[in-house]
Amino acid sequence: MTNHAKKSNLALIMAVYLAGIFMGAIDTGIVTPARTVIQNNLMVDDKTGIWMITIYTLSFAASIPVIGKLADKYGRKYIYLTSILLFGLGSLFCGLSQDIGSFSFLLFGRVVQAFGGGGIMPVATAEFGTTFPQEKRGMALGLVGGVYGVANIFGASAGSAILDIFGKNNWQFIFYINLPITLFIIIAGLFCLSNNRSENVKKTDLPGILLLTAMVLSLLYGLKNIDFFNFFATVKNMDVYPFLLIFVLLLPFFILTEKKAEDPVMNLGFFTNQKILITLILSFIVGIVMMGMIFVPQFSENSIRIPSGSGGYFVIILGLFAGIGAPASGKLIDKFGPKLILGIGFLISMSGALFLIFVTANHPNIITVVTSLVLIGLGMGFTVGTPLNYMMLENTRKEEANSALATLSLVRSVGTVIAPAIMIGFIAHAGSNVQENILSLLPKEINAPQLPYAQELTDKINSLKNDPNMKDKLGNAQIPDLTSKNTVKIDMSGNSNFEMPQDLIELMKSSDVTTITNNCKILAGRMFDEMTPKIAADIQNGVQKGIEGMESALAGMEKALAGMQRGSGLKTASGDAKMPEAHNSQGNMMKAMEALKSTQKDINDTIIKMRILKDAVPGAFDDAKLNYLKEIDNISWKIENEFQSTLNEGFKQVYLTVAIASLLALCILALYRKEREVDELSEQSTAVQYAE
Numbered sequence: 001m002t003n004h005a006k007k008s009n010l011a012l013i014m015a016v017y018l019a020g021i022f023m024g025a026i027d028t029g030i031v032t033p034a035r036t037v038i039q040n041n042l043m044v045d046d047k048t049g050i051w052m053i054t055i056y057t058l059s060f061a062a063s064i065p066v067i068g069k070l071a072d073k074y075g076r077k078y079i080y081l082t083s084i085l086l087f088g089l090g091s092l093f094c095g096l097s098q099d100i101g102s103f104s105f106l107l108f109g110r111v112v113q114a115f116g117g118g119g120i121m122p123v124a125t126a127e128f129g130t131t132f133p134q135e136k137r138g139m140a141l142g143l144v145g146g147v148y149g150v151a152n153i154f155g156a157s158a159g160s161a162i163l164d165i166f167g168k169n170n171w172q173f174i175f176y177i178n179l180p181i182t183l184f185i186i187i188a189g190l191f192c193l194s195n196n197r198s199e200n201v202k203k204t205d206l207p208g209i210l211l212l213t214a215m216v217l218s219l220l221y222g223l224k225n226i227d228f229f230n231f232f233a234t235v236k237n238m239d240v241y242p243f244l245l246i247f248v249l250l251l252p253f254f255i256l257t258e259k260k261a262e263d264p265v266m267n268l269g270f271f272t273n274q275k276i277l278i279t280l281i282l283s284f285i286v287g288i289v290m291m292g293m294i295f296v297p298q299f300s301e302n303s304i305r306i307p308s309g310s311g312g313y314f315v316i317i318l319g320l321f322a323g324i325g326a327p328a329s330g331k332l333i334d335k336f337g338p339k340l341i342l343g344i345g346f347l348i349s350m351s352g353a354l355f356l357i358f359v360t361a362n363h364p365n366i367i368t369v370v371t372s373l374v375l376i377g378l379g380m381g382f383t384v385g386t387p388l389n390y391m392m393l394e395n396t397r398k399e400e401a402n403s404a405l406a407t408l409s410l411v412r413s414v415g416t417v418i419a420p421a422i423m424i425g426f427i428a429h430a431g432s433n434v435q436e437n438i439l440s441l442l443p444k445e446i447n448a449p450q451l452p453y454a455q456e457l458t459d460k461i462n463s464l465k466n467d468p469n470m471k472d473k474l475g476n477a478q479i480p481d482l483t484s485k486n487t488v489k490i491d492m493s494g495n496s497n498f499e500m501p502q503d504l505i506e507l508m509k510s511s512d513v514t515t516i517t518n519n520c521k522i523l524a525g526r527m528f529d530e531m532t533p534k535i536a537a538d539i540q541n542g543v544q545k546g547i548e549g550m551e552s553a554l555a556g557m558e559k560a561l562a563g564m565q566r567g568s569g570l571k572t573a574s575g576d577a578k579m580p581e582a583h584n585s586q587g588n589m590m591k592a593m594e595a596l597k598s599t600q601k602d603i604n605d606t607i608i609k610m611r612i613l614k615d616a617v618p619g620a621f622d623d624a625k626l627n628y629l630k631e632i633d634n635i636s637w638k639i640e641n642e643f644q645s646t647l648n649e650g651f652k653q654v655y656l657t658v659a660i661a662s663l664l665a666l667c668i669l670a671l672y673r674k675e676r677e678v679d680e681l682s683e684q685s686t687a688v689q690y691a692e
Helices: 003-007 010-030 032-041 051-074 076-100 103-131 134-166 178-192 206-224 241-260 268-272 274-304 311-336 338-360 366-383 386-394 398-441 454-466 468-474 502-509 516-567 580-634 636-669 675-691
Strands: 445-447 487-489
Touching: 010 032, 010 076, 010 103, 010 134, 010 178, 010 311, 032 051, 032 134, 032 274, 032 311, 051 076, 051 103, 051 206, 051 398, 076 103, 076 178, 134 274, 134 311, 206 241, 206 398, 241 268, 268 274, 274 311, 274 338, 274 366, 274 386, 274 398, 274 636, 311 338, 311 366, 311 386, 338 366, 338 386, 338 636, 366 386, 386 398, 398 502, 398 636, 454 580, 502 516, 516 580, 516 636, 580 636
Parallel strands: none
Antiparallel strands: 445 487
């Protein structure tokens, strides 16, 4: 270190570097529990939303060799602080994307973040490893590993905690939390860091980096748009095969570029060595297996029925057991070698994935979830890092160590980028089935409360129509059967006239197991409000026509009664006396008039009751709506079970991918032979030939 650096406070220097490592490491997991919250808020689907993670991983991997070269050339201090500044700016952009309401702006912020993050860990590690005093170097490097490990473990939990504190509608604070850390590092770093640099820096392989990035992006975008449940149809899509073709066409140009590069981003010579090639393939598979952890928060939320954003706490379990497995694997490697330990790691990972598929997903509870995470975490601890680094280093020259480990990390990063693009398709497919399955459970009809006087009026009107003396007087009066309107059909299928608005579609997509019942009630209420006014209006119009018909009949009766009253004064031809026949006729007339007046009274009473019934129709349908929503509450357990089990089908397929990848890794690992094993096999073969 320079004289100025020696006089600097080593504790402050370590704090500046470790704060950057902590910030960069914690951000790899902090987004994981918020993924579904963010994508629902910005109204993108699962397949698009996963890009907030994969684009960060890809950009991070691509930036490491570039920024490492820049640090060697221009000095670690300013490149480190520039990386911190980029990370802070990227965090600011990510947070602002919520206010802007733009997912594209979020992705831009994540790329800026990743370019900054790519320079934090390598520069800090190089500074601790090369410039700290010999007596403090081990402690410093130990702190680097410790801080990085702790931050990785608690990243997802920190994301859940921030969502709990600020609320899911303020997810931007998971990014804004980086801003004060950024400010501290830049201010402190300007005063206490020294600008150390390396000699004889080779030229950066920028064309190789750009080609590799373009290839992976093309492959990623093509895979993202494949529906693996309808593979052959979607692979012909213009959003799929042209991008896969671009990947194939760029491959020879990339190989040619790397052969000519002074310091290639990917040393192709490594791929000509069988043992190194096997190690790199295993590293790619490890990247795939690792990505199962992206879905741990969402799976935990669904299985234990907790709100979205809370599942990050369960990543602590995963991280803790990965933290136990990693040092344990390191100690065991010294005794048994990397091949056996790596094999055990893949076997544990496969066991954890299979346990999750066959036990946890079918019997979800806190015990089965924790058991799966313990197994998966241990598997990660045994496979990520130490065994593969050991295998890579034992098959390369000492002077190639940095390049070898960088290539190993890059290949693993490609696996971590491609795997989520495939896995998220399973979640998206399960999610598309959720809405259809849930809607099929909702009640298909509503029992409306009996309208006032409905039965009485129906009986009365039928009685009047059946009266021979009233049939003609009622004329064409059409009155609906008021007792037949007790049920209202609700069609939740695609054949319904109800066209679901975009906000309801987004509401259903954003549902989790804790909100699905309430969201179903919102949907059902909107559908009820859309479909029942016409039914209510038909009833009211029918009743009104009945009222008008009755009023028309009543007017006719008034005229008839007036005529009968005029006719009741009939006299004899002489005009001085009434004949007996006249008395009989007048008596009949009086009886008819009394009957007519009685009917008038009945009809007036009927009209009054019909008006009361007509006015009661809207209220009756309001009561019917409440009854319908209560029915949904009554089957909430069934709705939540269906949601949980349907979505878990997607998680089963995700972790089946992890299990298959682990099994494939075991098969490939069986082909790996150390030099001693090869020599022993050769000796055995020679001995057999000699014996023959």
